[in-house]
Amino acid sequence: MTKIKSGSTVTPKPGFGLNSVMIFGALFFTIPIISAFIFSVQVGDGSYSVFAYMRMLQDPGLASSLWLSTRLALMTVAIVLLLMVPTVTWLHIRAQRAKRVVEFITLLPLIIPPVVTALGILNSMPGFLLNTPYLLGFVYGVLTMPYTYRSLDTGLNAIDVRTLVDAARGLGASWRQVLSGIIAPNIKSAIFGAVFLAVALVLGEFVVASLLLWDTLPSWMAIVGQADAEGAVAVSVLSLLFVWILLMVLSLLDRRRKVRVNVGGMA
């Protein structure tokens, strides 16, 4: 029998089964990435070189496509922050009954094929947007809805939104002050999650960008890949690293907030 010291905290050790699952999961995700990396640095004679990376970094197409994708990511983030956060908050405090309908609507981008979405956009958007890449920003705003809505909804479910809003309104706060000073700081993790998902989707979306003939990072990578396989894989590895770094930065920002909130303890 295991003896437990009084007052000590016991953390159960993961068993063989759990360890196996974790190792399998880690291998499942890392082997393709490691293989891609090896492929991108391997030269014909069996030696290794970062030449493919250098070649890609010097290609002017990378900078322009990355800049376009970054602008689209920022636009999508703006849509999430300015449209989704207030809308989901409003659903929580004033229109609980409409939540099911909105939940269904947010799932539509997963159901409707991208080709149909692209054609629908071309036929419905105002003319002045059709020849600008910002058209894609609105599309991405819609395509990210299934993920951003759920992230924000979960965050709002974790706090008593209605009471907090009533309290802030009663103290004289305008709706803008309620959203920026009370709601947003208390669902920061959910907002970070939604923003990260939106950025990840924009940096990885290929079909709609390709159909609408815009050279975003994934479209450019696909074009490059037709002539330079190692180069395309090198860019894939770089974009993966970029997304990971972004995720780590967002996580660190979120953790810093939590540490700040938890400073001090109960007397």
Add this chain to the structure above:
Amino acid sequence: MNTSSKRGSLVELSNLVRRFGDVTALDGLNLTLQPGELVALLGPSGCGKTTALRLLAGLDLADEGQVIVDGQDLTNVPANKRDMGMVFQAYSLFPNLTAVENVAFGLKVRGVDETKRNKKAQELLELVGLSKQANRYSHQMSGGQQQRVALARALAIEPKVLLLDEPLSALDAKVRTQLRDEIRRVQLEVGTTTLFVTHDQEEAMAMADRVGVMSNGKLEQIDAPDKIYANPSTAFVATFVGAMNRIPAILNSGKVSVLGQSITHGGGSNASSLVALVRPESIEVKISNTNDAKSGVVLARSFLGPQTRLTIKTHESNTHIHVDLPSSEALDLISGTNVSLKITAATVLTDADGKN
């Protein structure tokens, strides 16, 4: 402190009606709160008391009627322009802010500079006895401490009216009693007109200058706590406030015949089948050998500290009656003792039979 220099406002709720679909939550409420007065709205769940409070706060809008404060019509003024401080039933401190930041929040949105608002927030935290917890977040405080901070936060904006929406109901009994006294002390010190909503009659009676008893969206009676208890104007008020016996009775020429006595009818039902409403302390008990309409047998006794509650079954109607006696007088009244009963109240209310 500056807050004490500002006395309360005159509040008039005039014919307020609020409907939710087919349900009328508030059915023509008329209520006036005098400056500095603490009025408690008491009633069962769904009686409309919280709706009334939310209409006064501006968190909900009335379908009919007016909300007037100091002669100004606020009926359609949004909540953030009404200058009302509110303490909620649920813990409502902003989790991202410390206690002092919470208290200063209302001043911050009013554009008060940081030094002034922090000074005032510290003063108010001192008023509620939490100056040492100023830098704690809500999750680092107990429920009672959180509600105290919420009270300080509500008072920081020097509200025209303080609104308390069952602020004690989530707390344990001991903290509830302490905080109840503290809220009353602070309210008297600051002098803010206060509307307090509760379903706990002990809280309402202990804290309020006047108690309004509500039922089905209407105000049944509003009066001083002792008058509500001693002279309830309706059967609902009589049975809702305090313990009440329902004893079969007959109404005859303005007199109520109950337990073999004839007592003046104080109002209520005139139905053919009715019950008299008699408080447990309004019945005298003596050991007796009689076996008539005025007598019964002790079934059980419950020791309640200074008082003992007897459960007596009457011989004639087999009704179970509760009688409260000073514990020192109940020593010999053990189970099985035959007793005679005498109602000491000068008048009794009646209610139609068949109700609980």
